[in-house]
Amino acid sequence: xxxxxxxxxxxxxxxxxxxxxxxxxxxxxxxxxxxxxxxxxxxxxxxxxxxxxxxxxxxxxxxxxxxxxxxxxxxxxxxxxxxxxxxxxxxxxxxxxxxxxxxxxxxxxxxxxxxxxxxxxxxxxxxxxxxxxxxxxxxxxxxxxxxxxxxxxxxx
Numbered sequence: 001x002x003x004x005x006x007x008x009x010x011x012x013x014x015x016x017x018x019x020x021x022x023x024x025x026x027x028x029x030x031x032x033x034x035x036x037x038x039x040x041x042x043x044x045x046x047x048x049x050x051x052x053x054x055x056x057x058x059x060x061x062x063x064x065x066x067x068x069x070x071x072x073x074x075x076x077x078x079x080x081x082x083x084x085x086x087x088x089x090x091x092x093x094x095x096x097x098x099x100x101x102x103x104x105x106x107x108x109x110x111x112x113x114x115x116x117x118x119x120x121x122x123x124x125x126x127x128x129x130x131x132x133x134x135x136x137x138x139x140x141x142x143x144x145x146x147x148x149x150x151x152x153x154x155x156x
Contacts, residue, residue, distance in 0.1 A: 051087070051112045062122065062140045068112055069134035076136060080124040085138060087114045 053066040077088040090111040097104040122140040
């Protein structure tokens with residue numbers, strides 16, 4: 001009889017930090033399912049920040065304020081459909097300083113992304129955007145609901 005061969009142990013793999021946060025996000029989404037569909041938690045991706053925002057119903061339009069500090073308005077990209085608005089922004093900065101005894105290099109990269117679902121359809125072609133002091137303000141006019149025409153139907 002020969003000795004039974006030992007089975008090779010499978011190495012234990014520790015979870016990555018991204019996976020831990022992904023599991024946490026999924027759990028929070030599960031808890032929030034009873035709430036309206038426009039409340040969602042974005043998927044966490046590397047090097048992307050999700051700016052805070054507030055949405056207000058102004059009757060004939062929605063007003064969304066998005067916090068994007070330190071980003072110039074020409075670096076902000078806003079995309080819209082009748083159901084949602086996406087805000088993308090990125091900032092890069094490079095500092096090089098050379099002195100007699102040292103060299104100083106610094107590079108900074110920040111990006112922001114937010115996809116905001118809307119509770120009602122809006123007119124994407126009529127959206128106004130302005131930015132002041134790191135706050136992006138979007139005004140989204142609601143689609144007009146046309147009055148339904150009622151027709152009398154004869155019963156035969």
